[in-house]
Amino acid sequence: MNNWFKSGSPWVWLSAAGVSISLISVVGLLWLIASRGLSFFWPAQIHQFELVDPNGIKSTVIGEIYDVETIPAAQLSHTGIDTKGAETVERYLIKTGNRELVSLDFRWIVAPLIVNRSTPSKVAVIERRTNGNFYGFIEDVYMDGKAVTVEQLDTFIDRVNDLQDDIIDLQKTDIGAINYELERIRLAQRKAELDGNLTAALKADFASEVTALNAKYLLLEQRLNDLRQQVSRDKITVKAMGGELVDINLEQVINIHFNNQLTVIEKTGMFFSQIGSFIYQDPREANTEGGVFPAIFGTVLMVLLMTVIVAPLGVVAAVYLHEYAGNNGFTKLLRIAVINLAGVPSIVYGVFGLGFFVYMVGGSLDQIFYPESLPNPTFGSPGVLWSALTLAILTLPVVIVSTEEGLSRIPASMRHGSLALGATKAETLWRIIIPLASPAIMTGIILAIARAAGEVAPLMLVGVVKMAPTLPIDGNFPFLHLERKFMHLGFHIYDVGFQSPNVEAARPLVYATALLLVTIIVSLNMTAVSIRNRLREKYRSLEH
Incomplete structure (x- = not known):
């Protein structure tokens, strides 16, 4: 046993176990997000419940089953509901829609109240631009009266x-x-x-x-x-679950589906169609319905702009520290400052960006170049440019440290050989050192992208908003408007999950948006990894 410990095998097994647990956790988290998020787009069965309450009053409820729970029968003792001696009962969370008729989109129904349950083939799901879905039976269709x-x-x-x-x-x-x-x-x-x-x-x-x-x-x-x-000019008359006849103008209707009539193939087509709508449409109903295209666009634009800013700044700073700065107290102080910057909370960067970039730099630009717009600010208010700069400062230490590590791994003989052949130091850096360090530079940029795409706290102060009326790009000169506010997938998740007035309706959107954000981050990282691998293969001969 003593020899086994001395051989180091236990630490190998412990490391393998730690890696395995980490992988299982990541896969489990991704599976949870994917299963909850993608299930939101699958067409659900529409159920019709016939209910009788303890007072003998009959009612009808039509909607989708969102959740099923088992609760102790003792919780219903004060309601007068007869549980027939059962210790537990089931209750169903039903999405009923029809906001103009009922106060809430969702309601709980306990199983003992249900006397009949069916899935009528003619019940329609009417997706509307406002007031959410409407569930009912279409009685009449009118065109021009x-x-x-x-x-x-x-x-x-x-x-x-x-x-x-x-x-x-x-x-x-x-x-x-x-x-x-x-x-x-x-x-x-x-x-x-x-x-x-x-x-x-x-x-x-x-x-x-x-x-x-x-x-x-x-x-x-x-x-x-x-x-x-x-x-x-056109409208439909729909019979709601309470027997009311409601006129719905087709101006408010996006789609009408008869979910209970759909085959598996038709449901699959509708599934992918709804995913496409989620990606390409604008949000509606306080972000609880519709799509997230403005948030996707804002996230990608901000990350790309941040990358363009942080890459040259980080590389230049790392080259100076490693190739030009002397090994003295000032250089050591700079390295300590860079390391400490990596540990500063992100919200502090947001406060810095708001005070320095927005109020100081942006306010000065307004005074110099846009005095005619004052007191309405142009660059003196949060926008996509200041968000990109703030995140560039936030991720700058990652790029500096990674680039320095890459520079330090290049042997001194490469530098000496280049200089001996008559190249200047600048030519040596540009043609030999930086190409060899490019994989490490790309590693730093990959880490910067991964962190920046998921940051939310600083963006809340320097540019991101709940709803942006226009995209930062349009057909008006100068076409790219970096002073505008923008939407972000991370903030969209926070807003829908914690600020939504309709929590139950928003919950599936949280998972769907989180899955989309993870997909975008992985796509950006995979693109950067592919570029890094190509650079590594391109300059492999120089390393030898």
């Missing part, structure tokens, strides 16, 4: 969705461009006024431009009103 058959419903919905897309495109592209030009003219006139250059002729030019734009705006507004009239 005339009754038509239910079989024509899909055609009407496709027509309405096409019109809605035209309305959104008209509002964001054409009308948005006119509003942008009007604001640009207003700021140009204000700037000329501040500079004392606002002559009568210039003022008349501005007025003529505004008049021309207003004329275009009136034409677009008329076209917009025509589209709205077309989109609001």
Whole structure:
């Protein structure tokens, strides 16, 4: 036994056990996120429950079963519900929707109250732009006030969705461009006024431009009103679970599905269709419904911008510390500062970014370049640029340390041989040292991307918001608007999970968004790893 311990085998087994437990934990966590997140997109069966309460009052509940729990029968003793001597009873969490008729989307139903349970084939799930889903039986379909058959419903919905897309495109592209030009003219006139250059002729030019734009705006507004009239002309009458007849305008309808009629193949197609909608659509209903495309776009843009900033800064700092700085007290102090920066809480970086980048740098830029916009700030408010810079400072120590490690592994003979052949120190660094250290540089960038993509706390102070009305990129000059606020998947998870007014509806979205965030981080990391491996193969001959 003593020899076995001296051989080091126990420590090998302990290390293997630790690695195995870590892998199992990671796989288990990913499986939990994936199973909970992807199950949200699978079309659920719609159940109809016939209930009788202890007072003999009958009622009907229609909806999806979200959760099933087993509770002690003693919890129901004060309600008067007859549990027939059972020690435990089941209760079901039902998503009922129909917000205009009931106060909550979800309700609990205990099994002893259920006298009949069925899955009617004709019950419809109506996905709406506002007020969530509606569950019921379609009684009538009207087009221009005339009754038509239910079989024509899909055609009407496709027509309405096409019109809605035209309305959104008209509002964001054409009308948005006119509003942008009007604001640009207003700021140009204000700037000329501040500079004392606002002559009568210039003022008349501005007025003529505004008049021309207003004329275009009136034409677009008329076209917009025509589209709205077309989109609001059709409606359906639906019988709700309480027997009420509710008129729903197709303007509010996104899709109508009869889930209980779908085959497995049809459910699979709908499953992938809903995943696509989740990725490409904008959020609705306080982020508890719809998609997360603005959050995906904001996350990727911010991470890429941060990478472009932190990579040259980190490499230059590491090259200076390792190749040029002397081995003195000042260099040691710099290295200690870099190591300590890696341990600073991220929220502190957020406070620094808000105070230095936003208020000091951004406020100064507004005073110098955008005085006509004041007191409304341009760069003096949180935005995607300041978020990228803040995270660049946060991840800078990781890139510096990783690059220095790569530089230290390059043998001195490589430097001496290059210098002996007549190359300058700068040429040696650019052609020999940095290419050989590029895999280590990419390792630092990979770690920086992984940390930056998941950070939320500093972004809450320097740019991220619950809902961004426009993307940082559009068709208006200069096309990339780094001063705008943006949405982020990490903050979206926090907002939906902890700030949502509808917790039960938001819970599956938390898992789905978390799975999407993990997928994006893995994709960015795999791309960086692929680049690193190619660089390693490219410069392998130089190492030997």
